[in-house]
Amino acid sequence: MTTTGLRAPAPGGPAAPAAPSLRWPALRMTSLFLASRRVPAALAALALLGLVMRAALYWHWNLGSTGSAAQAVPLLIEAGAGAVIAVSTYSPFGEPERATGRWLPWLRLGTAVALTAAALGALAAGAAAAGLAWGTLGLLRNVAGLAGLGLLTAAVTGGLLAWIGPLGYLMVAEIGLTAGWGTPLLWPGRPPANMPGALCAGLVFAAGIAVTTVRGARDSPSE
């Protein structure tokens, strides 16, 4: 007897194991995806950053109340949020997940957008009525731009090292803020209503979201 003819269980043979009940397959897939990206931990980290923002504004940890000095600590926290979002793109499964996950791009898109929104919510809640320089609009622009930068970095370095993008940008921006560089590429140094700065941040975010949706983070074997 060969295996050629074994297409179906022989009559009277052992019954095939019952398929697991999948009453909510989409929900289960989403929850597994979120767990693989450590989204609950990312949300906790974002909430922590929101608390740090609150503490920084409440206890006046800033270097000054106006100008670039007022931007330093909020920008650091925003960069931290961008780094958390970027690092959450790391997948422990790599190629097998890509090969089988039909809904993967949508899950990546949803997760990135949702985490960015959560970061904005957490930091805005932390900064509420605490006198954040340039207000919620500036926060929105900075968080979106830094998250986009982190997502773009993830496509190059892999998810686990994607924090390099937002934190590297942070260092350049801190210097630019102090030196008064005027380029819109350093959007944190511009007022929130400044269109070129907002456009740059928006473009970086859109590019980051697009790359994350289509390609996701790079699978780096060294990780």
Next chain:
Amino acid sequence: MTATSAPARPRPAAARPSAAWPAWRLLRLELRRSPMPWTFPLLAALFAFDPYRTAMGYPAVWTIRASVLPNKLLPDFVVFVVAIAAWAGSRDGRRRTLDLVEITPRPRWAGQLAAWAATTIWAIAAFLAGTAVLYAVTATQATWGGPPWWPVIVSCAELAALAALGFTAGALWPGRFTAPLAAVATFLLSLEGFRNAVGRSSAYAVLSPTTYVPGNDAGVFYRYPPDVAIDQLMFLAGLAVVALGVLGLARSSGAGAGLRRGAAVAAAAGLAAAATAVGLAGTARQALPGTGRPPSATSPLGMQAAWVIPALHDAASDRPLPYIPVCQTVAAVPVCIHPAFRVFLPDVTAALGPVLREIAGLPGAPARAGQAASGSLVPRSGQVLVDWTPEGEISGTPPVFSYTADQVPARSFGESRRAFVTGLQAALVAAFVPAGVGQPATGAPAVPGRRTVPAVAARVAMQEALLMAAGVPLGTQRYQGLIQVQLPRAAQAQADAAAQRFAALPAATRHAWLARHLAALRAGQLTLARLP
């Protein structure tokens, strides 16, 4: 003879590698695996844009140039060193290879120390490369002194401590978010340390290596005291040892009982060193070099005065450093400057020359002009002394005009040559004809009492007139705030008019009038009406 009875061939003695060799091999492996070199291009760009550019905007004096290392270069490294150390520390936990590495003959702690050392070595190598560039360029520009090494040593200690803290955080909490969160937390601490150091929130703020920029002549007239640097080194080294000791005590370290005891002892020693440093920092106080005098409200340079820690202080730091001043004669008056500021001598002579020619031969006119250490001049009532004009005073017999180098032209401070020249002229004029009004501690313009207004107005008018005669128009005097006496509006208008009249007189007439009336003017016996 059978094989049974044949003598066994002696086993060749295996070449046992020395104990140091595997450790070196491990370190070499970790050096090759460390991701730190990948950050070098970005660090190089940051170095070029911030620390190097800032340092080149400072005067070419060693101490102030070296202040860039802890104040600018070190903060650029903080984020990357901590994050990469945390990344390296979390490697085994992240890859779930702890079980594999724990069964190796060497304790896991040794491997972790090698990984930490690799990150630290790369970071320090990059830092030293930046330092070498900065010091090499400064060596071609500086005209006196040599490179200070304490800022380099303290910065390297901070890099080692940061790497140890980041590595331990990564090893204890090996998650994907550990590296960025550790970097953010450490940079926040660094910013807070800087804010407290600049804001003088407490004596403990001296523990932050990142702090304010010292005065232009720090380390020039007196040795810059290393007290705070020694304390910082003790604190940072202690922190590093504590972090590495905690790493050895962790369950995942694979250390045996003896090694754990060693780690515990090391951690305790590190803690003791750090605690001692904190205690010593609490005794730190500011003192003006060479005087032992604490800065006061009347000391305009209190902000930049060095800190001393009595338990670590070497009295030799208070002795003046020997030097031979560089001089040039202007209007028969030798004008001298410290050799460290030799390049500014043309600016000083250009500033003092016109005023010295105007007052030559008059009673109290300086027979010599020389540079004094910042903060060593005690403001007298009536001098025009504000924190954006150079200090100056005329004292001694024969009279010597002493000035400081607080506002030498420096791009990084926004100090232009023009402002330096006019400020120095104002200082000389104010020292020659004191306005007779005490300068408030806040640096706000001095306000004379109602009774003294007429006499003060006459002296203010003379200060304005002498500056105009030296080529500083009234508008420039107002714009730069060179005359720091606030007269009532009407009196000020009269003083301005009198100054313009006096300045319009021929030089010989002005000189002759001053020769006759200078003593009365200084004594407050002349009013505006008596001016020609």
